[in-house]
Amino acid sequence: DIQMTQSPSSLSASVGDSVTITCRASQTIGIYLNWYQHKTGKAPKLLICAASSLQSGVPSRFSGGGSGTHFTLTISSLQPEDFATYYCQQSYSAYSFGQGTKLEIK
Amino acid sequence: QITLKESGPTLVKPTQTLTLTCSFSGFSLSTIEVGVGWIRQPPGKALEWLALIYWDDDKRYSPSLKSRLTIAKDTSKSQVVLTMTNMDPVDTATYYCARITACLGMDFWGQGTTVTVSS
Numbered sequence: 542d543i544q545m546t547q548s549p550s551s552l553s554a555s556v557g558d559s560v561t562i563t564c565r566a567s568q569t570i571g572i573y574l575n576w577y578q579h580k581t582g583k584a585p586k587l588l589i590c591a592a593s594s595l596q597s598g599v600p601s602r603f604s605g606g607g608s609g610t611h612f613t614l615t616i617s618s619l620q621p622e623d624f625a626t627y628y629c630q631q632s633y634s635a636y637s638f639g640q641g642t643k644l645e646i647k
Numbered sequence: 648q649i650t651l652k653e654s655g656p657t658l659v660k661p662t663q664t665l666t667l668t669c670s671f672s673g674f675s676l677s678t679i680e681v682g683v684g685w686i687r688q689p690p691g692k693a694l695e696w697l698a699l700i701y702w703d704d705d706k707r708y709s710p711s712l713k714s715r716l717t718i719a720k721d722t723s724k725s726q727v728v729l730t731m732t733n734m735d736p737v738d739t740a741t742y743y744c745a746r747i748t749a750c751l752g753m754d755f756w757g758q759g760t761t762v763t764v765s766s
Binding site for chain 1: 693699709710711745748751754757759
């Protein structure tokens with residue numbers, strides 16, 4: 542099994558701030574890494590696939606990077622609608638999610 | 648327009664088998680590189696991937712749940728069915744199905760269906 546570990550588990554930030562969430566894989570996964578935004582009561586939303594490919598309609602303030610075992614999701618200039626829980630997901634060997642990072646308003 | 652919708656029982660008893668159906672429209676599971684996956688989220692916990700099936704009938708399962716899960720597709724009906732045996736209260740969760748794209752992300756999701764396991 543490939544284990545995905547996100548850090549931090551929670552994060553407080555203000556509108557306009559830039560934040561970075563890290564995701565580490567227990568073994569190398571190339572760029573088979575996706576990022577999701579999840580708000581309570583709604584279905585998760587795919588932000589980025591293949592580590593850095595921004596999905597259509599996702600604002601450019603979201604960016605992803607990394608390869609192998611270390612990946613990042615950066616949100617620049619946070620907007621009120623960005624406060625949510627973020628998950629990484631590997632798709633290299635079956636699938637698995639990280640434990641999530643809850644982004645809260647400071 | 649791509650849509651997916653989960654259906655099934657809202658309440659099951661411990662030891663029973665859960666059968667969930669994902670009905671979708673706007674895409675075909677006979678299209679190369681397309682798949683459908685199942686994911687769940689227990690109350691207050693993280694997302695957990697369960698199973699997926701690809702256009703070519705390739706199936707993958709969560710290693711920790713593999714012995715309890717079966718996934719199948721009916722391309723003509725645009726449906727994917729997930730069965731989970733020996734249900735337990737810890738399986739109480741919102742269950743989602745989602746389309747898998749060529750980049751292997753899940754780009755369209757159903758609204759989710761809540762399943763409670765209780766006697």
